Amino acid sequence: MRVMVVGSGAREHALVWKLKSSPNVSHIFVAPGNGGTDQIATNLPIAAEDINTLALAAARFQIDLTIVGSEVPLALGIVNKFQQSGLLIFGPSKESARLESSKSFARTLMTKYGIPGPEYRIFNNYSDGYKFLSNHEGPLVVKADGLAGGKGAIVCVDQEASINALYDCMEDKVFGTAGSTVVVEEYLEGKEISVFAFSDGEHVSSLVVASDYKRLLDGNRGPNTGGMGSFTPVPEWGSDFASEVRSRVMMPVIEGMAEQGYPYKGVLYAGLMVKDNEFKVLEFNCRFGDPETQVLMPIMESDLLDVVISSIEGRLNLKPVKWRQKASVGVVVASRGYPGNYRKGQVIYGLDQIDLPALAFHAGTARDKEHPERLVAVGGRVLTVVCSAETLEEARDSAYENIGHIEFNGSHFRKDIAHPYVEPQKKGVSQQHG
Numbered sequence: 185m186r187v188m189v190v191g192s193g194a195r196e197h198a199l200v201w202k203l204k205s206s207p208n209v210s211h212i213f214v215a216p217g218n219g220g221t222d223q224i225a226t227n228l229p230i231a232a233e234d235i236n237t238l239a240l241a242a243a244r245f246q247i248d249l250t251i252v253g254s255e256v257p258l259a260l261g262i263v264n265k266f267q268q269s270g271l272l273i274f275g276p277s278k279e280s281a282r283l284e285s286s287k288s289f290a291r292t293l294m295t296k297y298g299i300p301g302p303e304y305r306i307f308n309n310y311s312d313g314y315k316f317l318s319n320h321e322g323p324l325v326v327k328a329d330g331l332a333g334g335k336g337a338i339v340c341v342d343q344e345a346s347i348n349a350l351y352d353c354m355e356d357k358v359f360g361t362a363g364s365t366v367v368v369e370e371y372l373e374g375k376e377i378s379v380f381a382f383s384d385g386e387h388v389s390s391l392v393v394a395s396d397y398k399r400l401l402d403g404n405r406g407p408n409t410g411g412m413g414s415f416t417p418v419p420e421w422g423s424d425f426a427s428e429v430r431s432r433v434m435m436p437v438i439e440g441m442a443e444q445g446y447p448y449k450g451v452l453y454a455g456l457m458v459k460d461n462e463f464k465v466l467e468f469n470c471r472f473g474d475p476e477t478q479v480l481m482p483i484m485e486s487d488l489l490d491v492v493i494s495s496i497e498g499r500l501n502l503k504p505v506k507w508r509q510k511a512s513v514g515v516v517v518a519s520r521g522y523p524g525n526y527r528k529g530q531v532i533y534g535l536d537q538i539d540l541p542a543l544a545f546h547a548g549t550a551r552d553k554e555h556p557e558r559l560v561a562v563g564g565r566v567l568t569v570v571c572s573a574e575t576l577e578e579a580r581d582s583a584y585e586n587i588g589h590i591e592f593n594g595s596h597f598r599k600d601i602a603h604p605y606v607e608p609q610k611k612g613v614s615q616q617h618g
């Protein structure tokens with residue numbers, strides 16, 4: 185099959201890398217891709233959001249199957265568009281992707297189907313929200329309903345902060361129409377984990393878990409980022425926990441979506457807050473996680489193409505999705521200044537010294553225009569260096585040993601990923617998002 189992957193991050197590079205090992209994949213296109221995907225596939229210079237041009241390209245290049253990495257094209261209806269054009273695509277429809285693109289939709293569905301989550305209220309105008317917040321001290325989480333580039337959930341330590349956040353969303357419209365509806369949630373403490381399953385609209389695959397370190401600096405300090413590292417498995421994850429998450433979260437969502445008339449096909453990603461062996465759903469995402477995918481693809485035993493096709497064809501129940509019993513650690517190398525402004529065009533050295541089983545999945549990299557043999561950093565998150573091994577310690581040590589070879593002016597990475605004393609996302613009320 186000729187396959188196209190939509191996106192340009194290290195997540196998409198990891199998906200392409202995994203697809204390359206599938207015997208039934210003959211050619212891979214990536215739109216728009218990056219300097220890493222360029223080396224193992226054909227990059228097409230089409231933005232992930234440009235769903236009409238992507239559909240035209242799929243027809244023109246005789247692409248048999250498209251796999252979508254990021255949420256924006258899904259929320260824009262790329263799956264609906266491709267299906268209308270008779271093109272095969274993996275991911276949820278625009279309506280099903282509301283599990284991520286509308287937090288009020290997701291919370292309402294969770295309540296209807298008894299899925300554990302925080303207390304919440306939905307507001308469609310500022311004055312109702314203001315009245316509610318005036319009677320609540322906090323801490324609370326104020327969330328823009330729609331997609332806001334990962335910045336729409338604002339953890340508010342007190343009443344003043346939550347009223348300000350509500351004002352920003354609904355009156356100042358800092359997130360545009362994404363903030364026209366706001367969800368106000370009880371603030372949950374605990375440890376965050378990311379759980380993934382494939383679904384074909386009816387069946388749910390085995391689950392797999394990973395962590396995500398969202399803060400920029402060691403010790404979970406500094407601003408929130410798109411993710412600075414990840415590891416799998418996490419200590420809490422055992423077979424009892426997995427089967428509880430499956431029966432109390434994943435199955436009810438899939439059954440609920442089908443019952444509502446929006447069967448969910450694709451990857452379902454639940455962000456859970458875990459405390460004292462209890463868990464609640466923080467959010468649903470309608471796609472693979474970044475940087476979790478970078479640590480999961482190297483330990484996926486099943487053929488990704490096979491799983492995707494089974495999911496599209498509604499037969500995920502016939503063959504289990506298998507994961508190797510291994511640990512995997514990924515560390516993100518970022519540009520100095522990220523998540524704020526950063527310089528572009530720094531030459532990256534040492535990529536040829538990354539030794540298997542370590543891998544470097546690219547995000548913000550591109551070929552240098554004047555010296556095409558060189559790669560330069562062009563994004564905030566530049567690479568994820570990943571290693572899998574028998575134990576978490578081995579995987580971590582090897583990932584760090586390999587990352588030591590990478591050098592570019594202003595490169596920065598966290599030194600404490602998968603360190604036993606630094607939990608990925610331990611909540612304290614001083615933490616701010618957005």
Ligand code: AMP
Binds near residue numbers: 325339369373467611
């Ligand atoms: P979301 O935009 O819903 O994906 O949330 C983004 C991040 O905000 C999560 O990964 C959590 O770190 C934090 N968060 C969201 N909801 C809550 C909550 N109810 N309590 C505490 N933290 C939350």
Ligand code: GLY
Binds near residue numbers: 475
């Ligand atoms: N791991 C966070 C995300 O993919 O949204």
